[in-house]
Amino acid sequence: MVRTLISADSHVNEAPDLFETRLPSALRERGPRLRTDDQGRDAWITEGLAPSPLTFGVHAAGKRVDGQPFAQRDLFIGRDEMVRGSFDPVARLDDMARDGVAAEVLYPGPLSGLGGGGTIANIADTELRHACIRAYNDWLADFCAVAPDRFVGMALLRIEEPEFAVTEIERIADLGLRAGIVNGMPDLAGGPPLFSELHEPIWERAEALGLTLSLHILHARSTAPLTAAGAKDARLTGKSEGLQSVLNHVGSGTGVFETYMTMMYLDMAEPLSLLVFSGILERHPRLRFALAECGIGWIAFTLERMDAIFHKHRNWMRTSVTRPPSEYFRDQCYATFQDDDVSGLLCRELTGVETLMWASDYPHTDTTFPYSQQVVERMFEHVGISADDAARIAAGNASRLYRLPVK
Numbered sequence: 249m250v251r252t253l254i255s256a257d258s259h260v261n262e263a264p265d266l267f268e269t270r271l272p273s274a275l276r277e278r279g280p281r282l283r284t285d286d287q288g289r290d291a292w293i294t295e296g297l298a299p300s301p302l303t304f305g306v307h308a309a310g311k312r313v314d315g316q317p318f319a320q321r322d323l324f325i326g327r328d329e330m331v332r333g334s335f336d337p338v339a340r341l342d343d344m345a346r347d348g349v350a351a352e353v354l355y356p357g358p359l360s361g362l363g364g365g366g367t368i369a370n371i372a373d374t375e376l377r378h379a380c381i382r383a384y385n386d387w388l389a390d391f392c393a394v395a396p397d398r399f400v401g402m403a404l405l406r407i408e409e410p411e412f413a414v415t416e417i418e419r420i421a422d423l424g425l426r427a428g429i430v431n432g433m434p435d436l437a438g439g440p441p442l443f444s445e446l447h448e449p450i451w452e453r454a455e456a457l458g459l460t461l462s463l464h465i466l467h468a469r470s471t472a473p474l475t476a477a478g479a480k481d482a483r484l485t486g487k488s489e490g491l492q493s494v495l496n497h498v499g500s501g502t503g504v505f506e507t508y509m510t511m512m513y514l515d516m517a518e519p520l521s522l523l524v525f526s527g528i529l530e531r532h533p534r535l536r537f538a539l540a541e542c543g544i545g546w547i548a549f550t551l552e553r554m555d556a557i558f559h560k561h562r563n564w565m566r567t568s569v570t571r572p573p574s575e576y577f578r579d580q581c582y583a584t585f586q587d588d589d590v591s592g593l594l595c596r597e598l599t600g601v602e603t604l605m606w607a608s609d610y611p612h613t614d615t616t617f618p619y620s621q622q623v624v625e626r627m628f629e630h631v632g633i634s635a636d637d638a639a640r641i642a643a644g645n646a647s648r649l650y651r652l653p654v655k
Contacts, residue, residue: 257607309611408439432519544592
């Protein structure tokens with residue numbers, strides 16, 4: 249059967265000329281430009297930052313035969329290998345038609361900051377950093393305007409700078425964007441911790457404007473170096489030196505990058521717990537959070553543990569929230585998964601069917617493209633899911649959260 253699919257976590261990559269055409273003219277030579285670095289790689293070059301080379305991992309769509317490992321052996325790619333549908337909305341619609349996907353939620357790529365830790369967030373100069381964020385959000389709004397009933401753009405919101413984030417929330421709402429990505433661990437990127445009262449204006453404006461906020465894997469902690477010498481210090485201090493230190497282990501035989509890929513999903517448990525136990529969700533009952541690309545198998549256990557803490561320990565801990573944590577999650581949170589989460593689907597009644605959203609992760613290496621229809625059908629059949637639950641997970645929950653007309 250052909251079912252309605254909404255991908256609640258897909259990605260764009262920045263158009264090659266995005267910043268050179270959209271930054272103020274005085275900043276264009278300092279902002280990100282796609283050039284050749286000193287190692288001969290096509291890379292984004294930004295003043296004051298190490299080059300950010302184009303990588304296969306975010307341009308993988310269409311390069312895998314269903315069920316088989318990628319044939320790709322090289323980490324870095326040239327600009328002629330960029331997936332056009334990742335930055336051209338017309339090509340994207342063609343790929344969606346090929347994949348049988350009705351609508352997509354569009355998250356950024358590594359340059360603009362998965363979870364807030366990307367190159368743009370690391371620009372030291374405030375004027376340039378803010379200009380790059382605004383330029384990206386403007387470009388994203390124009391991308392989505394090509395098919396507003398099929399694209400939901402996930403704007404960049406740098407909550408490490410609360411005043412700027414509030415200003416940008418107001419601006420992106422005027423642009424027609426309905427969602428924004430925030431760093432789940434802003435204190436590891438130089439900002440106030442997630443529970444800080446300095447973030448209250450952000451939650452208030454997002455709630456008032458009906459803006460969905462999202463946490464995505466690869467927030468600050470996941471970019472901490474995992475080298476043998478630095479792993480302990482990085483994990484204890486939370487210092488982040490960028491994803492490059494982990495990428496250096498690709499093909500090394502150390503297992504570091506494979507372990508990084510395995511464990512990144514579990515990072516999301518910490519900000520989820522803070523959202524609940526800090527009272528953010530209780531104080532803002534109309535605020536909605538989407539946990540993206542983190543899978544769902546871990547959620548049932550995490551909610552069970554959080555509820556146990558509430559029921560057993562809330563008095564002596566002086567816990568401020570008044571309901572079991574699982575209730576806040578089911579009322580206000582959603583989570584996305586791809587094709588590898590049978591365990592999560594088997595726990596769907598514990599987690600809450602109404603919280604689960606399928607995603608294709610186009611155009612990254614985890615993507616189900618161009619086999620999404622077959623992958624979803626095979627997964628639902630394996631789990632033995634009801635037609636109503638399948639429809640909600642495949643499209644209905646995302647349609648409700650993001651106010652999409654797709655049913």
